[in-house]
Amino acid sequence: MATVAEILVETLALSGLANEGGDVKIALFVPCYVDAFFPEVAIATLQLLERLGHEVVVPPQQTCCGQPMANSGDQAASAATEAHFVDTFKSYDLIVGPSGSCVHHVRLHLDACEQTPEAAHVRKSIRELIEFLHEDIKSLPPIDFKHKVGLHNGCTALRGLGHARPSERVHEPDFSKARDLLTHVGGLEIIQSDRVDECCGFGGSFCVTDEAVSSKMGQDRVADFERNGAEYIASADNSCLMHMKGIIDREKRPLKIVHIAQILNGGPFA
Amino acid sequence: MNPQQIARTTILNAVRKALPTQKIDLPAVPVEQKHLGATGGFGYRGNLSSLEKIEGAPQPGESLTPYFERQLARMGGRSLTINTAAEIPDKVRELFPAARRICSVIPEMSDAKPLSQATSSRSLADVDVAVVRSHLGVAEAGAVWLTDLDLIVPALGVLTQHLVVLLDPKDIVPTLHEAYGGIIPFDKYPYGVFMAGPSATGDIEGVIIHGAQGARTLTVFLLAT
Amino acid sequence: MNLFNVLTDRPVDPESAAAKFIADTKHEETHDRLVWGMRMHRDEAARQIPGWEELRELASQIKEHTLTHLDQYLEQFEQNAIAHGVHVHWALDAAEHNDIVLSIFQKHNVKRVIKSKSMLQEECGMAAALETQGIEVRESDLGERIQQLAHERPSHIVVPAIHQLRTDVAALFAKNLATDEQNSDPHYLTEAMRNDARPALLHADAGMTGANFAIAETGGIVICTNEGNADIGVTVPDLQVCSIGIEKLVPRSADLGVMLRLLSRSALGTPMTQYTTHLHRPRPGTRIHFILVDNKRSDRLASPDFWHALKCIRCGACMNTCPVYRRSGGLSYQATYSGPIGVILDPGFDHTKYRELPYHSTLCGSCSEVCPVRIDIADQIYKWRRVIADEGLLPLAKRAGMAVMGETLSHTEAFHGAEAVAIKAIEQLPGVVFNNPLNPWTKHRDMPNPPKQTFHQWYQKNRGSE
Numbered sequence: 001m002a003t004v005a006e007i008l009v010e011t012l013a014l015s016g017l018a019n020e021g022g023d024v025k026i027a028l029f030v031p032c033y034v035d036a037f038f039p040e041v042a043i044a045t046l047q048l049l050e051r052l053g054h055e056v057v058v059p060p061q062q063t064c065c066g067q068p069m070a071n072s073g074d075q076a077a078s079a080a081t082e083a084h085f086v087d088t089f090k091s092y093d094l095i096v097g098p099s100g101s102c103v104h105h106v107r108l109h110l111d112a113c114e115q116t117p118e119a120a121h122v123r124k125s126i127r128e129l130i131e132f133l134h135e136d137i138k139s140l141p142p143i144d145f146k147h148k149v150g151l152h153n154g155c156t157a158l159r160g161l162g163h164a165r166p167s168e169r170v171h172e173p174d175f176s177k178a179r180d181l182l183t184h185v186g187g188l189e190i191i192q193s194d195r196v197d198e199c200c201g202f203g204g205s206f207c208v209t210d211e212a213v214s215s216k217m218g219q220d221r222v223a224d225f226e227r228n229g230a231e232y233i234a235s236a237d238n239s240c241l242m243h244m245k246g247i248i249d250r251e252k253r254p255l256k257i258v259h260i261a262q263i264l265n266g267g268p269f270a
Numbered sequence: 271m272n273p274q275q276i277a278r279t280t281i282l283n284a285v286r287k288a289l290p291t292q293k294i295d296l297p298a299v300p301v302e303q304k305h306l307g308a309t310g311g312f313g314y315r316g317n318l319s320s321l322e323k324i325e326g327a328p329q330p331g332e333s334l335t336p337y338f339e340r341q342l343a344r345m346g347g348r349s350l351t352i353n354t355a356a357e358i359p360d361k362v363r364e365l366f367p368a369a370r371r372i373c374s375v376i377p378e379m380s381d382a383k384p385l386s387q388a389t390s391s392r393s394l395a396d397v398d399v400a401v402v403r404s405h406l407g408v409a410e411a412g413a414v415w416l417t418d419l420d421l422i423v424p425a426l427g428v429l430t431q432h433l434v435v436l437l438d439p440k441d442i443v444p445t446l447h448e449a450y451g452g453i454i455p456f457d458k459y460p461y462g463v464f465m466a467g468p469s470a471t472g473d474i475e476g477v478i479i480h481g482a483q484g485a486r487t488l489t490v491f492l493l494a495t
Numbered sequence: 496m497n498l499f500n501v502l503t504d505r506p507v508d509p510e511s512a513a514a515k516f517i518a519d520t521k522h523e524e525t526h527d528r529l530v531w532g533m534r535m536h537r538d539e540a541a542r543q544i545p546g547w548e549e550l551r552e553l554a555s556q557i558k559e560h561t562l563t564h565l566d567q568y569l570e571q572f573e574q575n576a577i578a579h580g581v582h583v584h585w586a587l588d589a590a591e592h593n594d595i596v597l598s599i600f601q602k603h604n605v606k607r608v609i610k611s612k613s614m615l616q617e618e619c620g621m622a623a624a625l626e627t628q629g630i631e632v633r634e635s636d637l638g639e640r641i642q643q644l645a646h647e648r649p650s651h652i653v654v655p656a657i658h659q660l661r662t663d664v665a666a667l668f669a670k671n672l673a674t675d676e677q678n679s680d681p682h683y684l685t686e687a688m689r690n691d692a693r694p695a696l697l698h699a700d701a702g703m704t705g706a707n708f709a710i711a712e713t714g715g716i717v718i719c720t721n722e723g724n725a726d727i728g729v730t731v732p733d734l735q736v737c738s739i740g741i742e743k744l745v746p747r748s749a750d751l752g753v754m755l756r757l758l759s760r761s762a763l764g765t766p767m768t769q770y771t772t773h774l775h776r777p778r779p780g781t782r783i784h785f786i787l788v789d790n791k792r793s794d795r796l797a798s799p800d801f802w803h804a805l806k807c808i809r810c811g812a813c814m815n816t817c818p819v820y821r822r823s824g825g826l827s828y829q830a831t832y833s834g835p836i837g838v839i840l841d842p843g844f845d846h847t848k849y850r851e852l853p854y855h856s857t858l859c860g861s862c863s864e865v866c867p868v869r870i871d872i873a874d875q876i877y878k879w880r881r882v883i884a885d886e887g888l889l890p891l892a893k894r895a896g897m898a899v900m901g902e903t904l905s906h907t908e909a910f911h912g913a914e915a916v917a918i919k920a921i922e923q924l925p926g927v928v929f930n931n932p933l934n935p936w937t938k939h940r941d942m943p944n945p946p947k948q949t950f951h952q953w954y955q956k957n958r959g960s961e
Contacts, residue, residue: 030950032904036914037943039950046954058954064904069897071858073880074889077901084905109877155859159873168816168864170542195531199818203857208935209893210855212514215939216523216822217857246940270944274595278585281741281789285566288797294559299749323545341766387779391731392697410756411767418778425730428723428770446767450752457579457713460778461730464771469723472763473638473654474681475661476529482637482685483692484723484770 026056027089029097029126031238032064038238040268041259045098045129048265051141052133062088066112067105071204075112082113090118095126098261100157100237101204103128108160128161129261130236134177137184145263146187150230151178152221152244154237155199163236167197178236178260185263191230198224202243218247222255232258299447321410321444328444334409335439335492342412345467346480347488352436355493362401362434365489369398369432375422376403376436391425400430400485407442407490408449413466414490415449417459424461428484433468436491506848507830509855513823516658526658526824530651533815536764537865543766544756554757555869557750558806561711562796568711568744569787575714579776582784589619592788596621596703596736597628599784603734605630605700611718611725612636613705614652614809615738615788618831618844632703633695635724637688644671650825650833653762653811658824702728704774706739707808708754709785712747715775716785719758719768726772733781737774741792742805754808757867761812795843800878804839806868813862813872819855828852835862839875842882850888853879914949921945 026049030042049056065085069078085106089095097103106126113119133140153176157163164176182188201207201217208214222244225233233255235241241257248255262269271279321327327337339349352358355378362372362379373394374381379401394400402421404414414435418424427433443449449464456462469484480486517523541547561568573583586592592615600608608625610616610632622632622643634640638655642648644667649655656664661679669676674687704725706716716737718725729735745754759768777783796802814820814834825833830841830849838856841849853876862872883889889897903909922945936942948956 032910032914035950036918037946039946039948039953042950043953058951058958060951061907063907063910066901066904068904069901071877071880072889072893072897073853073877073882073884074894074897074901075881075884077897079901080905081901084907155857155861159860159864166861166864167538168861169548170538171545171547197861199857199859199861201818201857203859205893206854206857210510210513210819211935211938212510212517213819213822213855214857216517217818219939220527242943243940245943246936249941250937250939273591274584277587277591280587281585281787281793282566282569284789284793285569285741285796288793288802289565290563290796290799290802293563294556296560296746297553297556299553299747299753324543345765345767345769395693395697408767413767413771423730424778425727428726428730445752446756447749447752450748450750450755452749454748456710456748456773457575457715457775459773460776462773462775463726464767465723465769466765466767466771467769470721470769471637471685472721473636473641473656474659474664474684475525476532476654476657477661477681479682479685481689482722482724483635483689483696483727 024054024094025092026054027092027095028056028058029089029095029102030058030062031097031099031102033242034099034238037242038259040270041098041238041261043268044259044261044265045096048261049096051265052136052139057092059088065102065105066110067102068204070105070109070112078112082110085110086113086116086119086122089122093125095122096129096132097126098129098236098259099239100128100130100154100161100163101239104156104160128157128163128236130157130163130177130181131161133181133264137180140181140184140264142186143264143266144186147231148189148191148229149182149232149234149258149263150191150193150225150228151176151182152200152233152235152240153178153197154235154240157236158197164197181260181264182234188263191225191228193224193228195224200240200244202240207243214243215247218243219251222247222253226253226255230255232256234258234260234263236260299451333439334442334444338407338409338412338442340412341410342467342490345412346470346478347412347467347490349490349492352491352493358401358436358491361491362399366399366432371397372399372401373397373426373430374401375420375426376401378436385422385426387422389423391423391429394423394426394429397426397430399432399434400426401434401436402427403436405441406449406454407437408446408464409442410445411464411466413464415454415462415464417462419459427463427465428469430485432487432489433465433485434489434491436493438495439492440494506850507828507852509823509827509829509851512827512829513855516824516827517822522658522660522824523822525660527821529657530815530821533763534812534865537761537812537815540760540764540766544760550753550757551867551869553753554867555806557745557753558868559803561744561746562742562802562805565741565744565796568746569741571711572709572714572744573787575711576785579714581714581777582782584784584786586786586788586790588790592619592738592786592790593621593624595786597625597630599736600625600630600701603701605734607631607633607695607699608701608703609633609635609696609699609728609732610703611705611720611728612639612655613703613738614831615705615740616703617649618790619738619788621738633699635692635696635728636720636722637685640688640692641667647826648831651811651814652809652832658826696727697731699732701734701736702732703736703738704728706737706743707758708745708751709739709743710748710751711744713775715773717751718772718774719755719770720772721769723770726770729772729774735774735782736784736786738786738788741787741789758808758810761810761865761867791844801839801843801875803870804836804843804875806870807836807840808868810867812865812867816861816865818859818861819857823855828855835872835876839872839879842879846882846886847888850883853883911949911951918945918949
């Protein structure tokens with residue numbers, strides 16, 4: 001398996017693509033749970049990429065990246081889904097998806113299927129929406145979102161994709177790609193949480209197999225944002241948001257969730 | 271072969287068979303330490319052991335003593351500067367007026383009941399204050415190094431209720447790298463200990479309490495010779 | 496007397512144990528706050544060391560070098576220790592270790608033993624084994640002693656009783672040390688333990704310790720404590736027995752400068768443990784026994800995926816940062832080692848029994864970032880899941896579920912069909928059906944709102960050509 005460093009080097013080599021505007025066709029990867037439960041996030045992503053001048057196609061046969069099975073350790077159950085993913089996206093030079101954990105899976109863990117040249121191509125051609133937008137941050141369309149927003153980085157986006165400086169690396173200069181993007185939004189105030197990158201407890205199937213721990217982590221994360229005055233919790237990972245929304249709704253808290261693509265595109269919000 | 275030899279052979283064979291194929295080189299620990307002799311402490315170089323980037327730590331050429339004292343205080347110990355050896359007995363009695371048994375093993379403070387290597391450890395159970403000398407302090411941890419030579423009976427350092435350690439500021443090195451970099455012949459001492467402050471525990475709800483099992487207080491007397 | 500050493504083959508159930516711990520709000524919240532506090536102290540301590548990352552890398556290389564040349568260093572260590580008059584023993588497994596200890600004690604007519612903290616002796620179930628032979632084993636570390644009196648295993652590598660409230664300790668001490676049950680002041684309780692322990696420490700026939708490091712070059716060991724309890728154990732009785740895992744070797748004393756600068760800063764955020772004790776030779780009239788223990792360490796060394804876990808220096812930083820550990824408490828792991836390091840060490844002893852542990856994690860990755868010897872703990876957790884699944888040890892429900900999901904998600908039409916079923920179900924069935932306690936999601940969370948249409952339906956409608 002390639003190391004994180006190797007993958008990041010390859011990713012950097014690819015980073016010129018963002019600036020080429022409509023020259024490169026983008027295949028939009030819509031994670032399965034986004035397709036089913038959060039279509040507005042996919043619509044926002046699509047519209048945003050188009051507003052930035054990209055030609056975006058949505059490969060119709062797409063389903064899932066295989067992460068749910070692979071994260072359970074079940075490579076056999078994951079293999080066909082991963083192969084289907086490779087088959088779906090192999091003919092595109094650039095794949096963009098609005099989900100840190102799914103992109104992380106494809107880039108670093110998609111090895112249950114046969115490691116063909118097509119698989120290698122797909123794995124290195126996939127970009128998470130935030131990192132893709134960050135490369136050409138100046139061309140983001142002006143937009144307002146006049147709210148106090150707490151930023152939640154999904155753990156795989158944070159530590160696996162390098163979206164921000166993990167809090168453990170005390171000597172590295174602080175940075176956050178998502179925060180940079182949100183800084184471009186008019187009227188948006190970023191709210192700090194006390195435990196800046198504490199996991200929300202979603203964790204894939206962990207959220208049901210380890211229900212008590214998962215819920216407690218989610219409750220604590222939501223409470224942290226609320227205590228610090230956030231109106232919205234924003235993230236590049238809607239799976240974390242789905243989990244926290246479940247808690248917010250159950251506890252009838254005043255917070256709302258929003259995907260960063262929705263903020264940057266000015267909606268749709270539902 | 272007896273069962274012990276069988277176990278030894280079995281383990282070593284298993285380890286040899288298991289050794290990862292990729293061999294990792296032993297890195298040099300990039301610290302050069304050299305004793306500068308009678309005139310001035312330990313020299314140090316190398317990025318890792320440099321203190322200069324640490325907030326509040328001494329710059330090259332500056333005295334390590336204030337930093338040592340601060341770090342010692344952080345660990346729950348305290349330090350006092352002593353001007354002459356003659357002050358030591360009075361200072362000890364001033365600090366520990368209630369002490370019934372004070373046990374000194376340093377020539378600067380004579381003792382009515384001097385210890386020898388033959389003294390039993392258990393006979394030290396009633397020592398209130400022990401006075402010893404350390405020949406090495408480590409600034410970054412506020413630690414002092416004590417061996418059986420310094421303690422005469424090693425249990426003295428932990429059975430005493432209060433410990434007073436005499437230290438010459440020129441014997442302070444910046445970091446543990448220097449301390450482990452060749453100045454101590456570790457294997458010559460049956461027992462040796464770095465003490466960084468007194469005995470401490472945080473085992474009940476993280477509340478830091480000194481004097482869990484070993485000495486309740488540790489006081490370093492800094493005396494330049 | 497140690498109930499948890501009565502081994503059963505039943506797989507551990509960390510999820511249910513964690514749920515119980517969380518239900519007890521005061522314990523969980525205090526535990527989370529205290530353990531997170533240690534992580535914060537670690538951050539501050541690391542910030543103070545300009546070469547922190549360089550140190551971690553060095554420590555990792557030193558350990559990897561040692562492990563890839565372990566046979567040589569073991570022999571060198573043994574040779575030097577013997578030359579100093581130390582008795583060196585080798586134990587293949589826990590049973591052999593305990594037998595060696597017992598035979599030493601029987602030879603010297605030892606009845607009362609004081610021991611400082613040793614995870615290896617814990618791993619071997621040593622105290623229980625000795626007690627069945629009429630040897631009284633007393634823990635000298637406060638936290639370990641609390642756990643011994645509570646008949647529980649340590650819940651944390653560094654602070655074994657961190658899951659207990661001061662009121663728990665007050666009740667425990669009232670029962671065992673005749674203290675005032677109403678007085679839960681930690682100062683009072685610690686003082687009570689000090690006074691209770693002193694006579695036992697003074698009159699023990701033998702002292703036992705583990706070893707944080709064993710130095711090949713000098714043939715001696717290093718023991719780190721904050722209480723000085725190991726120092727009492729190695730300086731008062733005339734007989735010492737030290738259990739040393741074979742992975743504890745470092746080549747040179749200079750390596751300790753690296754290791755010790757990292758150890759306590761990673762653990763508690765202090766520059767060093769209060770006592771860093773070096774034991775190299777018996778004093779005149781005393782005896783020292785070193786027992787080098789394998790207990791499956793050589794098996795792990797042989798595993799290309801998992802040998803890096805042997806680098807662990809037992810600082811507990813991974814536990815302190817782990818959001819799952821902090822909510823669950825260490826006892827929920829029902830194993831010698833808890834927290835992220837436990838998740839990757841315990842299955843190495845018995846992957847059937849500990850098959851649930853790799854799932855008691857969100858794979859957030861913070862453990863890998865704080866590890867002072869750079870073990871990629873999260874990656875090893877992920878890899879253990881593969882081992883569990885490959886061996887057919889996934890719970891039946893999970894296994895069947897994965898197969899169905901795999902089948903569904905690898906076919907576009909099947910996926911769209913499943914989506915429609917799920918959305919319709921949430922839409923049409925009354926809330927009680929979904930928001931009921933049998934659905935784990937809805938115990939503390941509401942279901943997502945059903946969308947009017949999926950994205951691919953929207954796309955087909957608005958962009959036509961699907």
